[in-house]
Amino acid sequence: MVKSLPLKKFIRLTGEKINPGAPFRDKIVGSISIDTRTLKAGAVYFALRGELFDGHTFIPQAMAKGALACVVRKDRQGEFLSGRQGSIIGVDDPLFSLQQLAGNYRAMFAVPVLAITGTNGKTTTKEMIASVLAQKYKIVKTPGNLNNHIGLPLSLLQIEDDTEIAVIEMGTNHFGEIERLCEIARPDHGLITNIGAGHLEFFGSVDDVAGAKAELFKSLPEDGLAFVNADDSRIMAAAKIVRQQIRYSLHHDAEVRGEFLSLNPEGCAGFRLQNQVEVQLQVPGEHQISNALAAAAVGIYWHIPLNDIATALENHRSFSKRMEKHEWHGAAILLDAYNSNPDSLRAALATLSHLIRTRQGRAVAVLGDMLELGEVSEAAHEKAGQEAAEAGVTLLLLYGDFAAAFERGFTRAGGKQVRVYSDKSTLAGDLQTLLQNGDVVLIKGSRGMAMETIWQELQTVTRQ
Incomplete structure (x- = not known):
């Protein structure tokens, strides 16, 4: 308001x-x-x-x-x-006026603004951070994933007199976009979750992605502070220009350390924070520890007790279309359909591989295209198909223009059962007849593929 x-x-x-x-x-x-x-x-x-x-x-x-x-x-x-x-x-230009309004409105408040960007995990990390900070502070956060040139101004306009911290997500697929968003939001704290192979159609290379994400750190004021993922070498390089840093890591020396403990039968990671407090996450995937450590680093900086940080992280649940776990007639459905790129698909396959070890069924992957990869699209999909076979996927259902590349990589790596579809309704219909008790199904694709509709169709089926 x-x-x-x-x-x-x-x-x-x-x-x-x-x-x-x-x-x-x-x-x-x-x-x-x-x-x-x-x-x-x-x-x-x-x-x-x-x-x-x-x-x-x-x-x-x-x-x-x-x-x-x-x-x-x-x-x-x-x-x-x-x-x-x-x-x-x-x-x-009404859009420019909206952006100017938001920037000048934000300047009316002496409220810390933490900006978050990265290739993967932006929204999950933002939600975890908001949960941690809300234990002590009145916060404003980006609603959902409204992280672009329209959503960011609307987020800033939520700030009120009693707001103590604003947690703002920033997305980009072109050079200069983060810089422009920072001009509007004027963040004094910044966090880059990770840097990977996303939007290569527009950036060209992962190093170029790093350059675009680094616009956040470059936009911080001289007395600004960066929360730095010390397990990502490109983020470490980008952070060199920031004088004040808090580093977090699973594998290196850092102010905030995590130690991986185990994955539970649901595929959710447990880790030890600062060698003091054990945290059991409730969202599937070992990769979620990095997101949780980022939130812990922010909480520690703003003086949230470790036990309260652990409680907030343990209460966090999967956000819409991001590693949602469902049950369907004896099969487990892992819906991770908000977006997809080589890194996020690899992490999802690793989670699928773990989950199938605790059940009696098969690992099934329902995959749509990874969009905006440009010249590396064919090779990236072929590699992903190979990784699906290596992760133990025994049934692969494909939809999209790059299904043939997926299939090629899958079969070359020893995968046997693969089906390609030209429409999602037929795929969903076949899936509901193919699934067996104990199966674990990963549904994933880029946002433009809208793979969640397959799960939506499954939910309408009454199975005998």
Whole structure:
């Protein structure tokens, strides 16, 4: 909920020298909206344009629902002046105005801002950190994964007078995006979860990914602080420019240390924190320890007791479409369909390999394409197919343009049972007949593949 401000001051925060005019200028802004479906009376509506929509189309709905003002393009302003029930603010670019508003609004508060980016684990780490800090502080965090040039401004506009720490997620698939997000958010603390082979279509190489993520550390003020994953050599190199650091690690000397203990039958990792407190995570995957250590490092820095950190981490549960574990007629479903790249798929396969050891069934992988890998796409999918066979996958179901590359790597590594599908509904139908009691199924693919629909279809099936 945005801090209560009159509309005239609110508009000045966008950088625009516009007087909203009576009778609207002294009315208090209730909230910010970019979606008329959730708009509340008293909101300021920003008419943004996307690839598939134009927010100007919904100005009449915004006004009908009681919007105090609508921020529109100047060249469209005249369309909405007749019969209006709120103020119409014409600007060159509503998105830029939203970003300027968020940046200037953030500057009104002397609140620490922790920015988080990385190839994998951003949202999970952000949620873990928020859980740890919330034990002592009033925090604001990025809702869900709204981590781009639109979501980040909306996150910052949640800050209020009693906010003590803001935890802000930043995503990128092009150079300069993190730098721009930092210009808006002005973080004084930064954390990069890891650097891997994501969005190579746009970056070219993992070293280039590192350069893009390093924009976060470069944007920190001189007295800023970096939380550094000492197990990632590229992050260590990027952090050299930051004077104040807190390092965390499973394998190297660091201010915050973790020691791997074991994976339980559910595939969830236990580890010892600072050689003092044992933590049993409730999210599948040994790789989750790195995310948890990042959260522990942040908590230790902000004086959260170790036992409280452990409690928060143990209470954390899988976030939407990220290593969700379900049961379906005697089979275990591991839904990790939010995104996929070579590193995250490798970690998911390792979890699948562990889980099958505790059951009597087969390891089944349902895989969609790993998108945005550019020139290495064929080789990366072939390698991933090989790794699936090596992880013990006995049945591989594939969907997407790179299914043939997956299959090639799988069969060359000794995999036997593989099926390729041109539509997900047929795949889901076959899967429900193929599954046996005790099987463990990994469902994974890039966001654009929407592989979660396979699990959704499975849930509609009543099995005899």
